[in-house]
Amino acid sequence: MTSLDDRLAAVRDGGRHALVPYLMAGARPDWVRLFEAAVAGGADAIEVGLPFSDPMMDGPVVQEAALAALAAGTTLDSVCATLGSLDLGVPLIAMTYCNVIYHVGLERAAGRLREAGVLGAILPDLALEELDEWAAVCDAGDLATVLMVAPSTPVERVARLTARSRGFVYAAARMAVTGTASGLGDGVAVVERVREVSSVPVYMGIGIATPEQARDAARVADGVIVGSALVRRVLDGQSAEDLESAVRALREALDEM
Amino acid sequence: MTSLDDRLAAVRDGGRHALVPYLMAGARPDWVRLFEAAVAGGADAIEVGLPFSDPMMDGPVVQEAALAALAAGTTLDSVCATLGSLDLGVPLIAMTYCNVIYHVGLERAAGRLREAGVLGAILPDLALEELDEWAAVCDAGDLATVLMVAPSTPVERVARLTARSRGFVYAAARMAVTGTASGLGDGVAVVERVREVSSVPVYMGIGIATPEQARDAARVADGVIVGSALVRRVLDGQSAEDLESAVRALREALDEM
Amino acid sequence: MSTMGTPGARGRFGEFGGRFVPEALMPACLELEGAFAEAWADPAFVAEFHDTLRLFGGRPTPVTPLARLSERLGLRVYAKREDLAHTGSHKINNVVGQTLLTRRMGKRRVIAETGAGQHGVATATAAARLGLECTVFMGEVDTKRQELNVFRMELLGARVVPVASGSRTLKDAVNEALREWVTCVADTHYCIGSVMGPHPFPWMVREFQRVIGDEARAQLEDLGVGVPEVVVACVGGGSNAAGVFAGFVDTPARLVGVEAAGGSAIGHGSPGVLHGMRSMLLQDEYGQIEEAQSISAGLDYPGIGPEHAHLAATGRAQYVAVGDDEVLGGLTLLSETEGIIPALETAHAVAWVARAAGRELAPGTTVLINLSGRGDKDVAQVREMLRGDA
Amino acid sequence: MSTMGTPGARGRFGEFGGRFVPEALMPACLELEGAFAEAWADPAFVAEFHDTLRLFGGRPTPVTPLARLSERLGLRVYAKREDLAHTGSHKINNVVGQTLLTRRMGKRRVIAETGAGQHGVATATAAARLGLECTVFMGEVDTKRQELNVFRMELLGARVVPVASGSRTLKDAVNEALREWVTCVADTHYCIGSVMGPHPFPWMVREFQRVIGDEARAQLEDLGVGVPEVVVACVGGGSNAAGVFAGFVDTPARLVGVEAAGGSAIGHGSPGVLHGMRSMLLQDEYGQIEEAQSISAGLDYPGIGPEHAHLAATGRAQYVAVGDDEVLGGLTLLSETEGIIPALETAHAVAWVARAAGRELAPGTTVLINLSGRGDKDVAQVREMLRGDA
Ligand SMILES: Cc1ncc(COP(=O)(O)O)c(C=O)c1O
C-alpha cells in the first residue's frame, strides 16, 4: 500500500466523496495561490499538471494551460522545488506525459516528485503494456501509479489495470480527451466494471465540469476529478477566491450525497 | 506556257532584272495606292499577299500585316473584286496559304484570281507531293503555279520542282521564314542549283531587304523578291511616295547591274 | 490501307492527312518518314522504345476496374491509367519515341510546341534523359496561365520561348515551332505533340501511342473482360484517342472520341489545311482559322488529327462533344468515387460516359475510358472555377 | 527478432518502439495488431493488397538506370521510382494496406494526419476508392501553405480539419489525430502516415512499404546489377526508407538514411517518447519536443520511426543529414540529367549521393536511390527559392 492509498482510503472511510481538482502548475504566476484556493474550497487531493509540449490526452483548455506554463519556464524541477517548500495539506498527484519523466530518468523523476511531497502520478500515455519499469520504480519509492480505465477497456483488462493501479482507479467517463462535456457519458458503466473486480476507490473524470455532474458521478464513484472546467477559469484570469467558490460548489454537491 | 511565263520572259528578254515587291492586300485602307506606288517605283510584278490567320512561312512583319488585313475584313473575294477593277500594268502573283484556296474550292479560287487579272499563285505550304490537283487546275486556267526551291532541297528534287514551276522558280535564299536579313545566305547556291537543271527564270527571295542585297542577288538571279522590308514601311505608316522611293532604290540597284 | 494501318507514301487517311509544308521542311519530313519507317521495322529500336517506356516511363500502366463508378452509373467501367505514366499523361509515350528517333537520326536538338505545358514538360523530360537540347514554344497567354509548367521545363534544362504572334496560344505555338524548324532542320527534330501535322507525324505519333491500346487490350483480356463494348477517349489533337483506338479498331468495340464543345473540329468544323495537314478544322467562311475555347488547355485546339477526321468520315469512330459545365462534374465524380483526380481533358471522357449511362449506353455496358492524364496540373484552376460557382 | 523481422508483442525494436498511448486507445492498438497479424498471414488479404497496388496504385514501379547522373557522378546509380506510384509517392502503398485493413476490421471511417498533404491526399484517395469516410488533420500553418493539397483532399471527398494547437504543423496534426481517435475508435481507424506511432503501426507500415525493397531487389537482379553496394533513402518518419531497406537488410548493402539537417532526429536527437512510441526525438533539456525545420514539409518532423532509431543504434543503417542549401542542388541535378523532378524530400537523398560521390562513395559504386516522390507538389516553392537566390 502506498501512502496515497492510505490517504485516500481515509477519505473514503470518513464517508466522504473525494474531490480532486486538476490544475496546471505554472499556468499563472500565482499558481500556488490557486492550488491553496482549491484546498480551501474543499479539495481532497490535487492533480498537479506538469506541462508537456505534446499532451495527447488533453483537450484545448489543458493544452493552453500547458503552453502558458511552458512559456513561463515551468519545469519538473521548478514545480518540485515549489511544491517541496509547501504543505498544501492534501495529497498531490502529478499528471504528465511519459517523455517528461523518461527524459529525467525514471528513478530520478520519481525521487524528485516524492521529495516534493507528491504521492502519486498519472501518465496517461503509459500503457499497461509499458508499465512494468515505471511501476517498479514507483512501488519502490512509494509513489502511487494511478491508472485509467476507459469505456473501451475490455473486462479482462479492467481487472489487470485495477490490480496495478495505486491510490485509486481513474474511470474515464467517456471516449474523449480532457475537456468539458455534459452528463456522465459511459462513466457509470466504467465504474461498475471496476467495482465488479475490485474494491479499490474509483474516481470518475473526463468531462466532469459542473456540481450536478459531480453529484451524479458520486452516486457510483468514490470521487470525481474536475479539470478543464477549473483550468478554464484559471486561464480566464479569475481570482483565487472565485476558484475557491467554484471548488466549494463542487464540494457541496458531493457532500449532498 | 502560261501568260505569266510570257510576261516574265519578256522582262528577261528586255535585259532587265525583275523586281517583285511583296505587299499585303488590305493591310492598309490605301493598299491599292501602295501597289500603284510600287509599280511607279519600278516593280516588274507584284506578289499580292492574301491574308491567312496562320501564315507558317511568314515572319513577324508579314504576320502583322496579315492580321491587319484580316481585321479590316480582307477576303479573297474582296481583293479579287478590287484588283479586277484595276489595271496595274504589271503581272500580279497571289501569295497565300492552301486553306484560303482549298476553302473556296480549287477551281473557283483559281477562276476568281484569274478573272481579277492575277497571273500566278504561290502557296508556300503546298508541297510538291500535294501539288497535282492544284497544278492541274492552274494549268487549265492559265494561272502560274510558282514553286519554291530551298537550300535544303536535294538536287534531284530541284529538278522536279523546277520542271513544275511556272512563271519563275522562287529560290529561297536561306532556311528561314519571310523577314529581313543580311547577305544572300545560301541564295547563290540555290540559284545555281536551279540553273544546272533548267533555263527558267529564277528569282531570289527570303530576307532580301536592301538595294545592295538586291544588286548582289541579281548577279546570279533573274529577279528578286522583296517583302518584309517593304511591308515594314507600310505598317509603319509611310506614305505611298516613300514606298515608291524605296522601290525605286531597289530598281536602281538592279539596273546598275 | 486497313483501318489504322500504315498510310501510303502521301500520308493520307482517306481524304485527310498529307503534307502541307514549305519546301524547306519537305526534305526533313521525307527523311523523318524514312527514318521512322526504318526504325519501326528495326527490332532493336522497338525494343529500346519499349524498354525506355518500361524502365523510365512507368509502363505498363494498369487497367483499373472502377467498381464504385460502375455501381453509380450502372455500367462496367474500366480505366486505362495513363495518369500514372511519367510526367502524368500519355504524352511521354510519344516523346520517348521521338527523342530516341532524334538521336538515331543524329540530331542533337528538339523543339516542341505546348499548350498548357504537358507536352512541353514531357519533351523537356525525354530530352533531358538523352542529353538533347530542347526549346519549347508556348503561347504568351499560356506562359502566363501556366507559369509553373514553364518553370518545370526550365528545371529540366529546356528553354521556353513565349510566342507573341496570333492568338498567343497553342495554335500559334505550333506555327512558331514550324517557323523555327525551317531555320534549324539540319540538326533539330520537331517533336510534335499529337497525331497532327504533316506526314509522317500523325502516323508516327499514333504508332508511338498505340502502346496504350495494345496494352489495354491484353490487360482486359487478363482481367477476363475481353473486348469492351465501348472505348472512350478525349480528343484534343487526338493522340491518346488514336493510341487507345489502335488497340481495338479491329474489334467490334464502339470507339468514341470526346471533344470539348468549344473545340469540336468534327462537330463544328469543316475540311481544311492547317499545320501541315488536311483535316477537319474550326474556320470561318473564308477559311480563316478560329480559336477553340475550352476550360482544358489540352483540348483547346481548332483542329484534330487527320486520321480522326477519316475515322469520323467512315463512321468507324464516333465523335461527341462535352461542354465546360459538364466537365467539372466528370472530374469530381471520378475523384470521389475512385480516388483518381483526372486531368480536365480526361474529365471530358468521364463526363460523356456519365451522361450517356442509361441512355446511349445500356445498363451493364462494358466501357474502357482512357484516363489520359492526372489532374494535378488543373487543381488550382478547378478550385477557382468551383469557387466561382459557389 | 531478426533485423527488420516481426517485433514481439511489445512492439520493440531494441530499446525503441513500444506503445505509449492512453488506455482508451490500447484496445484499438491491440485489435489492430491482431487484425494486421492475421490479415498479413492470410494469402487472400495479401493478394488483395498486391492486386490493389498493381491495378490501382501503379505497381510495380520501375527501377530506372540513371545513365547521365551516373556519368556525372562517377557512380552507377539506379532509382526506384516511387514517384510513379498513384498520387506521386510511396505513401500510396501504406494507405492501400491500411484502408483494406480498415474495411476488413469492419470500420467505416479513417482519420489521418498530414504535413504538406502527401499522406492526406493518399489517404483520401484510398478512402474514396473503398467508399470510406475520411477526415484529415493538418496544421493550420500547413493548410495555408498547401491550399491546393487541401482542395485535392476535398475533391476526393475528405474533410480537412485545420489544427490550431501547438506549433500548428505536422507534429500537432498527429496529436490532434490521436485525440480524435480517442473519441471514435469504435468505428474509425487511424491511418498513420509513416513508420511511427504505437505498435503495431511502425511494423505494419514497414510491412506495407516493404514492397518497395522487395520489388527493387528483384528488379536489380533482372537488370543484372544484383545487390547494390549502397541503398539510400530520405527519412522523415522513415517509411520509404524502411520500405526499401527491408528488401536489402539481409544483404551486404550499406543502408543510408538521409535526414533533413533541421529535422535530424538521429543526428541531433535523444531518446524519448512521443506519439505513442519511444524513439529518437528532437527535444530540449526538459524533454519538451522541439520543432523541426526543413524546406521539405515531409521531413519536417522532430522524431523518426523507432526501427530506424534501432538500426542506427546497432549500426546496421547509417543516418546522415543534408542541409536545405544542398537540397535544391540535388533537385536540379536529377531534373537536368535524367528528366525526373524529385520531391524536395527525395532530393535530400540525391543531394547526399552527389556530395558523397568520389568521397565516401568510391568511383563506380553501385547505388540505389529510393525516389520516394515526384516534385510537382514542390515546384512553386522551388521557384520561389531559386528566385530568392537570384
Ligand atoms: C491529359 C491530356 N489528355 C489529352 C490531351 C489532348 O491531347 P491528345 O488529344 O493528343 O491526346 C492532353 C493535351 O495536352 C492532355 O494533357
Ligand SMILES: Cc1ncc(COP(=O)(O)O)c(C=O)c1O
Ligand atoms: C515524397 C516523400 N518522401 C518522403 C517523405 C517522408 O516520409 P517517410 O520518411 O515516412 O518516407 C514524404 C512525406 O510526406 C514524402 O512526401
